[in-house]
Amino acid sequence: MSELSGDKLVLRGLMFHGYHGVKEEEKKLGQKFLIDVDAWMDLRRAGRSDNLQDTISYTAIYRIVKEVVEGPSRNLLESVAEHIAMTTLTQFPQISAVWVKVGKPHVAVVGSLDYLGIEILRKRSSLASQ
Secondary structure (H helix, E strand, O other), X not given: OOOOOOOEEEEEEEEEEEOOOOOHXXXXXXXXXXXXXXXXXXXXXXXXXXXXXXXXXXXXXXXXXXXXXXXXXXOOHHHHHHHHHHHHHHHOOOOOEEEEEEEEOOOOOOOOOOOEEEEEEEEHHHHHHO
16 A cells, blocks of 8 residues: 555445355354445545535445445455445546455454454556456
8 A cells, every 4th residue: 555645535444244255154144344445536626625526425435335345245355345446446537546455353263353354455557457
């Protein structure tokens, strides 16, 4: 993430119940997922105008995350994050890059932890090569 700089929208600590995982009980019972999102875009115009139409509402990105996490079951957190990132980039062409962190706070691991998870970074400039 350090290679990117500049303005970004920041969503932290989003929590939803979903049915993702490779184990049958994860798909049946579900569990909580913690999501963080950063979306890079130029915020100068919104800063000068003080007009919501010159930016992207946080709630629009929140809805994408909610729909993906509470939506159809996926085996891997990587797939959950990829879907969030690609949907965000597709719906909002003014976003140049998006970083998504997906965490599972309740995992079958002996020991103390906050969560286990993954982080991905997707840039609009690399969409054409996919």
